[in-house]
Amino acid sequence: MSIRTANEECLRRIQQGAAVWTGVRQAREVVPGMDEHTVLHAGPPVAWAQMCGPMRGAIIGASMFEGWAKTPEEAVALAERGALRFDSGHHHHCIGPMSGIITPSMQVNVVRNEPFGVDTYSTLYMGIGKVLRHGAYDETVMAKLRWMNHELAPMLAAALQEAGGIDIKAIVAQAVQMGDEMHNRNKASNPLLLARLAPHLVSVAERADAIRALKFIDEAGHFILNMVMAGCKGILDAASGIDDCTLVTAIARNGHETGIRVSGLGDRWFTAPAPMIEGVYFPGFGPQDANPDLGDSAITETIGLGSLAMAGAPAVVEYVGGTPQFALETTMKMYEITAGENQAFKLPSLNFRGTPLGIDIRKVVQTGITPVINTGIACRRPGVGQIGAGLTAVPMACFEQALEAFAAQRAVAA
Amino acid sequence: MSIRTANEECLRRIQQGAAVWTGVRQAREVVPGMDEHTVLHAGPPVAWAQMCGPMRGAIIGASMFEGWAKTPEEAVALAERGALRFDSGHHHHCIGPMSGIITPSMQVNVVRNEPFGVDTYSTLYMGIGKVLRHGAYDETVMAKLRWMNHELAPMLAAALQEAGGIDIKAIVAQAVQMGDEMHNRNKASNPLLLARLAPHLVSVAERADAIRALKFIDEAGHFILNMVMAGCKGILDAASGIDDCTLVTAIARNGHETGIRVSGLGDRWFTAPAPMIEGVYFPGFGPQDANPDLGDSAITETIGLGSLAMAGAPAVVEYVGGTPQFALETTMKMYEITAGENQAFKLPSLNFRGTPLGIDIRKVVQTGITPVINTGIACRRPGVGQIGAGLTAVPMACFEQALEAFAAQRAVAA
Structure with missing residues (x-):
């Protein structure tokens, strides 16, 4: 196949992809390969020894949530002696912001790309401040995690069943015309989701529970983000594995390395050290507190959202x-490094032009322009949480390696 | 006082004005001068003989809702023999979209400008399609009107009491950064309102009633518009009556005439024939079906929203x-015809510049630029409803007359 034809097929699959939030289920019931002591994390694969503070903190919290450990020290001991089976969530149809930790007992959103028969999973968004994804695990975090998993999740599952699912792609399409870029700004999409969900939540839940859930989803601000990320991955996974295609299908960071995947290069990761983020810090924090770039949320950029x-x-x-x-x-x-325009996400200020879609590794290397990422800045110390937000870029080395691998593969095939 | 000082005082009062939705009450209990058989309407005063189709239709519906008439013919007879006391809603702290009809039994939103001690009133937004404000009065309309007044209104009143009011100006400020101009586009502000209101609605209402209300407010799309209009009027009324001020404090249309009021010219109206609207028609309709410009909603333009x-x-x-x-x-x-910029409503695309605020009758006459109005197009036949949306302008004659009156007043004072 010509590269052009392959890339067009990739774009076609992305444009035709769907993202409907169909349910909330326990990870062990639905996530492939989610065996006992499995710990999925954001970004390309990384060993405990290389994991950053927030990711380690989240693993400690998750181990206590699962009952694998009673104390942080026990959790660290488990990790150090190899008793936890770490893997990239991307290898299990999963995705998560920041540390992106998913363990078997956690409840996960199920987002379906029906035209391609793909289900993707993400945990429930916990809000801002001290939260598991930033490596916090004190009792307030653990209590919130239990409430979300044991009370909120069944409510959402019942509400979604009554609603027959909620179309996340449609909400995103509308929100993009309302000033959301969906990675760091969900000011439109989150209330749009709430408006769709509210009648069903009220219908299935006890009054006090419904009120708590409605307030939580509103105040969390970015509750929709995790469903959006799962939606993006589900659509991009269906566009992966196309021979001779040079378009990027995943960008993800584990806080140690940033990695990309390319449709024509299968499941391989092309990685480089995760960069720092230039940004705006919350009061009391500065660059010395910042963790390198972390999280799977750059899947939004991969589909033409975010930056x-x-x-x-x-x-x-x-x-x-x-x-x-x-x-x-x-x-x-x-637009200079992409192959097309997302027909679902139209920018009114550009006369309804679709957002740039399909980052082409050839164009990146040729122009020297790397994809920008809008992202939150995590504190390097576990448990502190988000300390700012800013901009960074995917390292050029990822694209150079990918292009070399692509050339080598073509040479073998020829 | 110099004109400059007077205009600055006017702008100061507008900037400092507030708009909090504090309650829902029956018009006869709260609206000043709301005696039996009072019928308030949009725009400057207009007699039955000159009223347009949608306004007549709405008056027929309101007369049946009140029990003054059993049939449309009885209602017309009442109007023709002078048994109804027509007046502009503007003379009673009231405001309404399209025909803007308010009668004593209707439930009205109460929106408070606390710093200036002003309460303003508007009916509840009925949704799109066949609705009273467009002159529809068939049984589906009357049933909806009864539900809104007898069931929805008490629910909203109780929810607002629990919430301690909802800050409409704050929602508008946020929505202006989300692509709402607030006159015809409320896609952000309406779900933002719903997110604030939902937990309180659920708290005070029976489950089935809460679900119906949540769905109605969401699907109505512009439910917040009537509270926004009341908020704009409350703020602008507090900026009225400033001697030597040349800024416009109201723009309103009754479907026969468009009128403006100027802060330094008290309660006088300066009117001209209501223009037609250039716009986009819904399928099956065209200019031959259109009513001249109608409704109080241009109060949004008056405060720096809308066009x-x-x-x-x-x-x-x-x-x-x-x-x-x-x-x-x-x-x-x-910006060429306004005296300042609204500090609350900032446009991200203009580097967070405030919207143009304070239409100056001198600048309009001097530049020949008249204020544009974004507005819905009503069908000239009662009961059909909205048939499109588009753009029109306030007639220059309004400003010329106002400027003449202003000059005459200054001459007398000098």
Whole structure:
């Protein structure tokens, strides 16, 4: 197949992909390969010895949530003696923001790409502040985790069943016209989700439980993010494994390395050290507190959201830094390294042009332009949480390695 | 006082004004001068003989809702023999979209401008399609009106009491950064309102009633519009009556005439024939079906929303016509005829510049630029409803007359 034909097929699959939030289930029941003591994490594979603080903290919290360990020390001992089976969530149809830790007892969102028969999973978004994904595991975090898993999740599952699912892609399409870029700004999409969900939550839950859930989802601000991430992955996974295709199907960071996957190169990761983030810090924090780039959330950029959709989200610069002009220029630059435009995500300010879609490793290497990522900044110390937000980029080395591998593969095939 | 000082005082009062939705009450209990057989309508005063089709239809429906008439013919007879006391809602702290009919038994939103001690009233938004404000009064409309007044209104009143009021100005400020211009596009503000209201609705209402209310508010799409209009009027009324001030404090249309009021010219109206609207028609309708410009909703333009905020709402052109570039140009042109910028309503796409605020009758006459209005198009036949949306302008004659009156008043004072 010609590269052009392969890339067009990849774009076609992405454009035709769907993302419907169909349910909430326990990970061990639905996630493939989720055996006992399995611990899935964000980004490409990484060993305990290389894991960053927030990821280690989240694993400690998850081990206590599972009952594998009673204390943080016991959890660390388990990890150190190899009793935990670590793997990248990406290898199990899973995805998660920041440390992205998923263990068997956790409840996960199920998001379906029906045209391609793909289900993808993500944990429930816990809110901001002290949360598991940032490596916090004190009793307030553990109590919230138990409430979300034992009370909120069954409510959501029942509400979704009554609703017949909620179309996440449709909400994103609308929110992109309302100034959300979906990675760091979900100010439109989160209330849109709540409006769809609320009548069903009220219908299936006791009054006090429904009120608590409604307030939690509203105040969490980004509750929809985890369903969006699962939706993006489900659509991109269906566009993976196309021979001769040079388009990127995943960008993910584990806090140690940033990795990309390319449709024509199967499940391989092309990695480089995770960069630091240039950004705006919350009061009391600075660059010395920051963890390198972390989390699977750059899957949004991979599908034409996040920094690629910034031109339609000028207000996000108040959060990640920069100016509205910079936001516009970022999107315009991303058109130079992409193969198409996302027909579902149209930017009114660009006369309803679709967002840049399909990062082409050839164009990245040729132009020297690397994909920008809008992202949160995690504290390098476990348990502190988010300390800012800003901008970073996928290291050029990832694309160079991928392009070399692509050339080698073509040479073998020829 | 110098005109400059007077206009600055006017802007100061607008900037400091508040708009909190504090309750829902029966009009006869709270609206000043709401005696039996009082019928308040949109725009400047107009007699039955001159009223347009939608306004007459709404009055027929309201008369049957009140029990003043059993049939449309009886209602028309009442109006014709002078048994109904018509007045502009503006003279009674009231405001309403399209025909804007308010009668004593109707439940009204109460929106408070606390710093200036002003309460303003508007009916509950009925949704789109066949609705009273467009002059529909068949049994489906009357049943909906009864449900809204007898069931929804008490629920909202109880929810607002529990919530301690909902800050409408804060929601608008947020929504302006999410692509709402608030006159025709409420896609962000309506779900934001719902997110704030939902937990309280669920708390005070029976389950089935809460579900019906949540779905209704979501599907109505513009439910927040009537509270926004009341909020705008409450803020602008507090900025009225400032001697030597040349800024416009109301723009309103009754379907026969468009009228403006000016802060330094008290309660007087300066009117001209209501213009037609250039716009996009719903399938099956055209200009021959259109009513002249109608409704109090141009109060949004008066405070720097609507067409004045279009640069931040490029997607509204899909509804009212034009291009995103035209939306930008419209806002930029409005800066030429305004005295300041609304500090609460900031446009991210213009680097967070405030929307144009304070239409100055001198600048309008001097530049020849009249304020643009984004608005719905009503069918001229009662009961059909909205048939499109588009753009029109306030007639220049309104400003010329006002400026003459202003000059005459200054001459007398000097």
